Amino acid sequence: MAELGGNREVLQFLVEQKKIIHKNSLYALPTVNLATYDKRRVISQRKLKAIQQDIGLIGWIPTILGIALTGSVAAKNASKDDDIDLFIVTRKNTLWMTRMLVELLVFLNGKLRRPNSIHVNDLWCLNMWVDSDHLEMKKHDLYIAHEIVQAQWIVDKTGIEQRFIEENKWVKKFMMGEVSKKFSIRQLTDNLQFSKLTLLISYFLSLISRILDWFCYRAQLAYMRSRLTTEYVTRHTAFFHPHDVRADVLKKYERIMSEIRNRK
Template identity: 25%
Template sequence: MKESHETEILNLIAYFDVFNYPLSFEELSKFVSISPDHLRKYIADLCEIGIISNNEDFIGTENLKVKIENRLVGNKKAAALKDKAAKNANLISTFPFVRGVLISGSFSKGFVSDDGDIDYFIITKPGRLWIARTFLILYKKLFLFNSHEYFCVNYFVDEDHLEIEEKNIFTATELVTLLPMVNKTLHQKLVQNNAWIKAYYPSLFHENNTISEPKRSTLQRFGEGIMKGKFGNKVDNYFMKLTLKRWQKKFGFLSNEDFEVAMKTTTNVSKHHPNNFQKKVLERHQEIFEKLIETYEENTNVKAAV
C-alpha cells in the first residue's frame, strides 16, 4: 500500500492501540499532517468500512468503549498527581550536575495506570552524568526505600549529546510528548537536536506554562565543588564502569544487541529498561498496523470491484 493519509492515521492508531489508549480527535489532529476537516472525513470513511471506531470523539479499534473508560480513569489519576510530579521534578533539579528535568512515559501523555509510575528524563552536565545518576539512585534507595512509584529515574543524557540515536516511532513519540518541568532552554535545545522527529510528527511538542527555571541549590554547589577536575572525571568513570558491570551480571539474559539499546551505558547516555519495552512496543505496533492495513486493502479492493 502506498503512503497515504489513511496510512498515516492507521499507523498512529495502531501505535496507541499497543497501550489500549484511544486518541481523542483533538490529539490525533495534532499528531498528523492533515487538516481537521479532512481528518474527520478520513476517519468517517475508515469507520464506515469497519477498520476503526469513533465513540464520543475518541478513535480506536475493537472494545473501544472499555478502552475509553480505562483511559479516563488513568487521566484522572494523572491529573491528581500533577503537583507531586512537579515537586519531584524540582527536587531532582537540585541534585549535583542535573541541568534539566522532563517527564516521559505514560504520565507525559496524561495517563497513569493502577501500577504506573512517573518517569523522569534527566539532562546532566557533560562528563558528570554518572555522578548525577548515582546521587539520585542513592537518594531513592535510602530515602524512598528503592520505590519506583512516582520517582522513576531511568533515562539520562548530557546537555552536549541531546540527539537520540534510536530513531523510530517509539522514540519519536516519547520525545514529542516529553513534558518539560525544569529548564525551558534545554527543552528547546532538545527539540532542535531531534529534528528527525518531523518524519513521524509534523510539529507537536509539549509546552508547560509552569516550567521552572533551574536554581543553584546548596546541595549542587557542595557536590559540584567536591567533584571538580580530574577527581570528578575519575569518579564519574568509576560509577559508569561499576554500573555497567552490575547490569551485565544482572541482565545477562539480554542479547548484546538488546542490551545495547535497553541498557545503554556510555559517558553521555544512561538507559535502564531491562524489559526492553521499546522492542516489545515496536513489534506489537507492527503487528497491529499490518493487520489494519490488510483489512483496509481488502475492503477497498472489494469496494473498487463493486
C-alpha cells in the same frame, strides 16, 4: 490514542471507515475503552501534581539540566499502580556522578523503584539518562518519536528542552500537522563572553568532573555488569529497559497496519 490535531482529513476518513473511533477530541482504535482512558487521565494528572511537588528533591542539583516525565504518566494513561518514569539530562561528563547522588537521595526518601520492587505505585523509575552533549536519540522510529513528543518537562534549566528538540528534529517526519510545530527548526546562538580567568577555572573544574565521573561510571558499571540484559549503557547515556517495550509496540503497530491494509 491521540488527541485532536494532526491531519484531520485523514482522521475523519478513518472514522468514516470505522477504522478508528472519535469521542471528546480523542481518536482511538475501536477496541479501546474510552471510559477507562478518562479514569486513567485523572490518575495521571494526580501523579503529575505529586511529582511536580516533590521533584525539588533532586531538581536543585547543579549538574542536572533537565528532567522530563515519560511513559504512561506523560501519555495520560497511567493506572493507580504505575510508577513514574523520569528522563534526566545532565551536564556533559557528569552523568554517572549525578546518577549516584540522585539514586541515593531518592532511595533515602523511599521513592526509588528497584528492579525487584513489587509495589511500585508512584515510585520514581530513573530509567533514561543522557548528558548535554548526547541529546540526539540514536534510534529513529515511530515509537521513539512518540515518546519524545509526549514527554513533559518538569525541570528545564538553560533551555535544555529546546536544545533537546533541536537535536531530535528528525521526529517531524513521523509526526503530522500541529504536533510537528513543536519541532520547527530554530537557530540557537550564544553571545556570552567570558574572561580568560573564568575560562581557565571552567577548564579545571571540567577536568576534575570528568575524572570523577569516569570513576563513578566504572564503579557503577562493575556493579551492574552481571545484571545487564537489554539495557544500553555508555559513558554519556544510560537506558535501563530490561524488557524492550519499544520492540513489542512496533511489532503490534505493524500488525495493526497490515490488518487495516488487508481490509481495503
